[in-house]
Amino acid sequence: MGFDSFxxxxxxxxAVLGSLxxxxxxxxxxxxxxxxxxxxxxSGLYVLLEAPFVAVVQIIIYAGAIMVLFLFTVMLLNVxxxxxxxxxxxxxxxxxxxxxxxxxxxxxxxxQLGWALSRTPxxxxxxxxxxxxVSSVAELGRVLFTDYMFAFEVTSILIIIxxxxxxxxxxxxxx
Amino acid sequence: xxxxxxxxxxxxxxxxxxxxxxxFLALQLxxxxxxxxxxxxxxxxxxxxxxxxxxxxGVLQPIADIVKLVFKEELKPKAADTLLFAAAPxxxxxxxxxxxxxxxxxxATTFFGFLDExxxxxxxxxxxxxxxxxxxxxxxxxxxxxxxxxSNSKYSLLGGLRSSAQMISYxxxxxxxxxxxxxLAGSLSLRExxxxxxxxxxxxxxxWYAFINPISFLIFTTAGIAExxxxxxxxxxxxxxxxxxxxxxxxxxxxxxxxLAEYINMVTVAAVATNLFLGGWHGPFIPEAYGWIWFLLKxxxxxxxxxxxxxxxxxxxxxxxxxxxxxxxxxxATINLLVSAAGVLxxxx
Numbered sequence: 001m002g003f004d005s006f007x008x009x010x011x012x013x014x015a016v017l018g019s020l021x022x023x024x025x026x027x028x029x030x031x032x033x034x035x036x037x038x039x040x041x042x043s044g045l046y047v048l049l050e051a052p053f054v055a056v057v058q059i060i061i062y063a064g065a066i067m068v069l070f071l072f073t074v075m076l077l078n079v080x081x082x083x084x085x086x087x088x089x090x091x092x093x094x095x096x097x098x099x100x101x102x103x104x105x106x107x108x109x110x111x112q113l114g115w116a117l118s119r120t121p122x123x124x125x126x127x128x129x130x131x132x133x134v135s136s137v138a139e140l141g142r143v144l145f146t147d148y149m150f151a152f153e154v155t156s157i158l159i160i161i162x163x164x165x166x167x168x169x170x171x172x173x174x175x
Numbered sequence: 176x177x178x179x180x181x182x183x184x185x186x187x188x189x190x191x192x193x194x195x196x197x198x199f200l201a202l203q204l205x206x207x208x209x210x211x212x213x214x215x216x217x218x219x220x221x222x223x224x225x226x227x228x229x230x231x232x233g234v235l236q237p238i239a240d241i242v243k244l245v246f247k248e249e250l251k252p253k254a255a256d257t258l259l260f261a262a263a264p265x266x267x268x269x270x271x272x273x274x275x276x277x278x279x280x281x282x283a284t285t286f287f288g289f290l291d292e293x294x295x296x297x298x299x300x301x302x303x304x305x306x307x308x309x310x311x312x313x314x315x316x317x318x319x320x321x322x323x324x325x326s327n328s329k330y331s332l333l334g335g336l337r338s339s340a341q342m343i344s345y346x347x348x349x350x351x352x353x354x355x356x357x358x359l360a361g362s363l364s365l366r367e368x369x370x371x372x373x374x375x376x377x378x379x380x381x382x383w384y385a386f387i388n389p390i391s392f393l394i395f396t397t398a399g400i401a402e403x404x405x406x407x408x409x410x411x412x413x414x415x416x417x418x419x420x421x422x423x424x425x426x427x428x429x430x431x432x433x434x435l436a437e438y439i440n441m442v443t444v445a446a447v448a449t450n451l452f453l454g455g456w457h458g459p460f461i462p463e464a465y466g467w468i469w470f471l472l473k474x475x476x477x478x479x480x481x482x483x484x485x486x487x488x489x490x491x492x493x494x495x496x497x498x499x500x501x502x503x504x505x506x507x508a509t510i511n512l513l514v515s516a517a518g519v520l521x522x523x524x
Contacts, residue, residue, distance in 0.1 A: 029259070029324060036317070053363075056306040064313030065343065068320070072339045075324050075332065137303065137363055 008048055015041030028074045032067060039063045053137050187294065195298050198280075202272055206438035207237035209478065216482040247427040252327055255424065259325035264425065264432035267318025271436040274311040274443045277304035279366045281456050281467035295366050296456075296467060304365040305353055308447055312402065315440060316342045319404075319421045322433070326424040334420030337493070341401060341408065344500035349398035351508035355391045355515040356384050356451045365447075369455030385452035390511045392452045394504060396480075399444040401500070403437065406485040408496060445477035446470075453477075 018038030025031040039062045046055035144152050182188055211226070211234060218225025226233030251260055281296030301307050316339055323335015360368040374382045385392040401408040417423070422433045449455060453473045456466030491499065 029256075029321075033259075033317075033321075052301065052303050053306070056303050056310050059310040060306065060313060064310055064316075065346070068313075068316055068339050068343055071317070071320055072336065072343075075320070075336060075339075 004048060008045065011041045011044035011048065013041075014038070015045065017041075029071070032070050032074060035070075036063050036067050039067070053140060190294055191298075194296065198275060198298055199272065202275055202439050202442065203435065205442045206435050207241075209438040209441065210237045210240065210434075212478070213482050213485075216479070217486050220486045241431065244427055244431045249427045249429065250424070252424050254327040256325040256327070259321045260424075261429070263318050263322035263325060264429040264436075265318075266321065267315060267436035268432040268439075270311055270315040270318060271439040271443065274308050274315070275439070275446065276311075277301045277307050277365060278443065278446050278450065279369060279455065280446065280470045282463045284464055297366070300366060301364070303363045305357055305363045305368070305451075308365075308443070309350060309353065312440070312443070313342070313346060315436065318433075318436065322425065323421040326421075328424050330417045330419070330423045331421050334417050334423070338404060338421060341404070341496065341500075344497060345398045345401035345408075345504070348394055348500065348504040348508040349402060351505070351512050352391045352395040352398065353451070355388055355512050358512075358515055358519050359384055359387065365450050365455075369450050369457065372454040373457055381454055381457070383452060383454045388511070388515060390507065391515070392448075394508050394511065395448060395452065396477075397504065398508075399448060400481065400484065401496075403440045403444055405437075405441065405481055407488040407490050409485075409490060441478065441481055442474070445474050445481070448477055449473045 015038050018034050018036075018041055021034035022031045022038065025034060039058060043055040043058045043063075046052070046058060214236065215225045215233075217223075226236035229235040229239045251257070276298040277300075279295050279297035279300075283293035283295045319338045320335045323331040323333070323338070326332070356368060357363055360371040362368055362371070368384075372381070372383050376382060380386065422430055425433060449470060455473075456463075456470040458466070458469035458472075461468050
């Protein structure tokens with residue numbers, strides 16, 4: 001096991017553990033912080049994939065901007081600690097059906113994933129060295145504005161629509 | 176094991192470790208120097224003496240301050256969130272120190288023949304350095320916000336909320352002014368941006384980006400002051416309204432860590448501005464190998480600018496701050512970005 005694979009397991013572990021902590025917390029502030037930790041794990045994985053630009057942008061946009069907004073909202077609304085739902089304290093026999101179906105679905109999906117992974121050849125071989133040339137910022141910019149022009153522009157329009165919609169919804173009606 | 180030993184004793188490793196150590200210690204020292212300078216400059220502007228008892232002309236005052244803080248009692252509000260209350264100052268200081276890692280402060284050197292090939296005077300030569308600095312400084316806000324929230328005090332919470340709103344607002348203009356320089360230099364590496372500013376017009380005007388794009392320089396410094404929460408943008412700790420803002424409940428070394436982070440952030444922003452706009456370590460009269468002297472001189476001028484502004488301008492009102500950031504600074508930065516892009520595209524600046 002090389003140093004790279006060791007780092008991979010460290011960062012992957014941080015990402016998975018962080019994600020688990022996000023849903024395993026009662027305090028919303030801790031959930032937000034755990035999500036930031038998970039983003040840092042992902043960012044480390046991007047660096048290992050030789051995409052430092054994506055790694056840094058991940059930190060700037062998700063950990064730096066979006067999560068600050070999340071934290072701001074949680075703090076401003078003073079969201080209380082989440083308490084257990086009523087059914088959580090009930091006897092297992094009386095728990096709602098949605099819970100049982102959801103658990104069954106989760107088990108099926110986990111089994112499917114395990115089955116698919118067990119049948120994938122060359123899992124332990126590591127990443128092939130022929131990576132696409134998107135590691136350099138210049139190349140990334142060229143590709144974004146030529147080959148993926150349409151997708152790029154459509155995404156930006158989508159974001160603007162979302163923004164306008166949010167403003168329209170939040171605006172007070174003058175009567 | 177032998178491989179590790181070879182790696183540890185290689186000249187490159189020794190150089191790298193010593194540069195890291197020097198930067199780490201110099202940042203702490205710079206905070207002490209800034210504290211002393213701040214008090215002396217403030218005193219000068221208010222026609223007072225300032226600290227003058229400890230050491231000659233009071234130069235040992237920062238050390239006396241630190242000793243006092245070390246021996247003070249650590250206080251923690253009863254209802255505070257213990258973990259986050261302890262973590263917040265550490266987070267602040269860590270982000271402040273880490274942000275300096277990709278900042279170069281001198282020309283490549285062989286260190287008097289110690290190294291086989293010249294290495295740049297910086298901790299980490301990253302090819303997306305500008306973005307890394309931007310990312311790490313944007314992490315600093317968490318220290319402040321968490322300090323505000325975990326203290327469980329209304330003044331702290333308001334300070335934390337203000338700081339997050341302010342940093343989000345000004346980060347946009349900050350990033351836009353960074354982008355103009357990145358476009359002009361055609362690189363995200365601070366080392367290459369500095370090297371792109373070599374040379375002179377008419378033999379004496381240096382080719383600094385501050386002269387090519389003065390609006391960008393102005394926006395960057397303004398947003399930089401807001402990012403470091405300095406007056407006239409020091410809302411997170413506006414003492415007349417919020418006692419001391421986010422660090423109201425902190426004492427002793429935890430308080431000192433916040434102070435350290437604030438001053439190191441100032442030095443980092445000034446160092447980045449020096450590299451982006453003032454030609455970094457390039458300058459006349461001094462040989463290239465001693466370029467760090469020029470770097471320190473330019474850095475000191477910018478740091479003095481910070482102090483000068485703080486003791487000259489009164490604080491904005493909070494709504495003025497937001498209006499200024501969103502309605503003036505951001506549109507100006509956007510237009511400036513578009514004009515610079517057109518300039519690079521059509522005139523090849």
